[in-house]
Every structure is written in C-alpha cells, then in structure tokens.
Amino acid sequence: MKTLILCIDRDDDLGRKASIEGPIVGRKKVLEAAVKLSLADPSETDANAMFAAVKLYEEVKGEKEIVVLTGSVKVGYHSDVILKRQLDEVLKTFKADGAIVVSDGREDEMVLPIIESVMQVISLHRIAVHSGEELKGMYYTFSNFFKRATEDKDLAKIIFGVPGLIALTYALLGQQSFRLVAGILSGFLIIKGLQLEKSLGGLLNYVKDSFVNLSTSFFLYMISGVMGVVALVKTTYLSGSTTMELAAKISIETAPLFFYSILALLIGVAIDSLPNRQKAYSFASMGVGLGVVVLVARSVGSWILDPTYPLSYVVTTTLLGLVVVTLVKLSSKFIK
Template identity: 45%
Template sequence: MRVLVLAIDRDDDFGKKAGVKGPVIGREACIDAALKLSLADPEDSDANVVYAAVKLRDELEEKGEFDEVEVAIITGHPKVGLKSDMELARQLEEVLKVFPADGVIPVTDGAEDEQIFPIIASKVPIITSHRVVVKQSPSIETTWYIIVKYMREILSDPEVARVVFGIPGLMALLYGIAKLVGVWYPESEKIVSTVIWGTVLLIIGGIFFTKGFN
C-alpha cells in the first residue's frame, strides 16, 4: 500500500509569504519549503504543519507498515472558498500523478483546512487525519505565571485577601441569594435566567468569600 502524507495550506501562505508554488512533493523539498516560510514568517503555523507531516512520514517509513510513504504540500489561494478548493483539487491530482497513492493522511492546523476533506476523499481514500496544535507562546506562559504568582501572594496576605477577594465575594454571595429569593415572588419574570445567574453568583461569591476569609 502506498500512503501519501499530505500537508494542506488552504489560504496559500507558502505562496504569499515565501514564494513557494504548490504542489511540493518529496521530503527534502517539503523541508526546504517549510524553512522558507519559517524565515519569512516565524509565527505562521503552516510551517509547523509541514514539519509534522515530514515527521509522520519518517515514522511511518521506519515502522514499515506500508510499501511506500511520501509527503507533499498542496496550497490553495488567498481567497479561501471555491477558488482555493479548486486549486487544491488540481494540485492533488498533480501529486497523485507523480505518486499514485492508495491512501492519504491529511495534516492540518485547524478546521478550515479540514473542510476540503470531502474533495480529497473523492480522489483517494483518507486513512486517518492529523491536526497540529502549536504550543502556546512563551509570552502567554509568562503572563499566566505572573497572574498565578500574584494570586498566591494575595492569598498569602490575610489583610489583602479580605479586600481583594473576601469583600467582593461577600457582595456577590448576598446578591446571588437576593436573586434566588426574588424568584419566589409572583411578579418575578424570566425565572430560569434569574435562577441561573443567582446560582452562578452564589458559587463565585462563595469561592471568593472562602478564599478571602480563609
């Protein structure tokens, strides 16, 4: 069985940013294309998709479960929709002429690229698919670390914790109770939404009040 690992770039970032024209076929050619895109735009996730596709191709070849494994990139068009999908279909046919695969494994970075799966399946069976999730940037990790750090510092100081968490929590707690009590009056409207909001405020207020006053 001949398997094609297929990296998909529906909006043609390779062409727009790196001047790479699709399709790109072969391990070395794909790595070269990904490197060009990485240099042109280090934040573009499509380069990671290609690296992941090459890695998957190498792993499958090493396992030896298939007779032959190849990797390729197909690129669409900046105007995502009919035009890009027609271009992807054309490039896929070109790839299949060079490497007549019996099955394909699409590699994407999101749901947008996955919308062309029916087009791929109409030409060659899809064995499975692989979505690349890029890890969060260090700046986001740093921001989260700072938030957690200051939260711990606030909670470690009883006086500050009462002001920052305890009093707001008490207010939310009382307001939530008032909302739930008000449901039982005949003139109350939108009972369901009132109960939901009252319950949410009760829970959040209770957590903040408990944390603030230890």
C-alpha cells in the same frame, strides 16, 4: 499500500510569504519550504504542520510520499479548485491508496471531501502550537488577523471599510447619525444575507464605465447619489411618538426621495444595458414596481397619520398598483 502524507495550505501562506508554488513533492523540498516559510514568518502555523508532516513521513513504513498542496488567498471555491488540480497532478505520478492528512486547523480540514473523492483518508493529524505566554499569543493572533485583513481585499472591506464609514457618518452628523448608522449596518447585513455582492459589483462596473466615458448615465448616477444622501440625512431628523407613526412619516416625506434616487439609478443602468433590450426593460420594470410600492406606502402613511383619510383610497391605490405591475410583467414577454 501506497501512503500519501498530505499537508494542506488552503490560504496559500507559502505563496504569499515565501513565494513557493504548490504542489511541493518530496521530503527534501517540503523541509526546505517549511524552513523558508519559518524564516519569512516565525509565527506561521503552516510551517509547524509541514515539519510535523516530515516527522510523520519518517515514521510511516512502506511505500510513501509527502506532498504539500497550496490554495489561494481567495479561500473557498477558488482555492479548492486549485487544491483539487494540484492533487490530481500528484496522483498522476504517485497513485496512492490512502492519505494521512496533517492540518493546523479546521479551515484546512474543510477540503477533506475533495481528498476523500479520490482516495481514502486513513488518518487526520491536527497540529496545535502551544505557548506558555497567553498574552503574547493573543498579540500574535490579533497582529496576524489585522495583517491578513490588509492583504485580503474582501476582508479589509468588512474590517476597515464598514467601521470607517460609520465613524465618518458620526463625525459629520454627530448624535443624529445613530439612525443612519443603523441603516448602514442593516443595509450591509441585507447585502451579505441575500448575497447581493455580485449584483452590486456589476452595478459599480456600470458606474465606473460611465464615468470613464462621461456618458449620460453617469450624470444620472450622480443625481441618484445626491438624492440618496439627502434622503438619508432627512430621515435622521424625522421623529414620531410610535414606531408606526415614524414609519408613516418616512413613507410620506422621504420615501419619494429614495424612489427618485433609485429610479435615476435604474434608468442609468437601463441605458448602459442597451442594446440588450430585455435587460434594459427589466430595469425599467423594476422602477415601475418600486414606484407602485412607494405610492401604496404613501397612501398607507397618510391613512395612519390622518384619521379622515379614506381607507378606500388605500385599497384603490393598491389594486391599481397591482394592475400596473401585472401589465408591465405581461408586456415584458413581447420585448425581444
């Protein structure tokens, strides 16, 4: 039986810290890579896993090979595609019947389905590095975490960017900033929960390109940003005896400002989307739909705050809004 001793470095510590590319094949090369990684970072657990893999390689009988696969700092789909490509490359020269996987944690074990798709996993060895000094271990844990956060752009945005924005908001607005901070956090959670990062990334590219070219859309983006900030600040100064009363005041006093801010943004994106008329029209349609929502919200807010405000106005506004949205939706079929 041909056995493959497999060690996984999913986040490519070997590449980032020791400038070693995978796959690393053979006992001698794996041992050299482990020593080089240990010298670059003595606290690195991947090096311990590689030493353990070499020890296991010496204990296994029969035809065998030892391999270290390296992924990418972009852990997930990107790193796993690289790992799969390296594994296929290894199997072209060593057609293993099964694999013994050596891991230093659950993250590396996330790629087990990739290995099992091409061969049987005979055994899994998880390496735990023991330390008698818990405080020192905690220091290294936090130190490594923050070091990794500075190297990983996506992680840095969460660890440093969001707290930094919150601290800046508090410094500028003082006690009035708590509601705004809650809004920032809720916005961040909504973006992460609905996975809107890609869409926002595309929007930022539009803004960047318009700034470089000094196009008309850039001035619309500036207007959008200014009005958005004004609306946020104004919202922090609103108050109400109940949550419903506060929501009603927001819908009347600041919702229009938010609408104009987003409308300017959508018009700018629509301009940048040309000559793709369908895409531009879809952004314009979003603006119309948002306008309908704001009008209905203002009508409901007026009804809540003013007992003399007729409910029929709310119903009429809602029905007319639905008609407008339906017409806009139907007309989109004729845009080519």
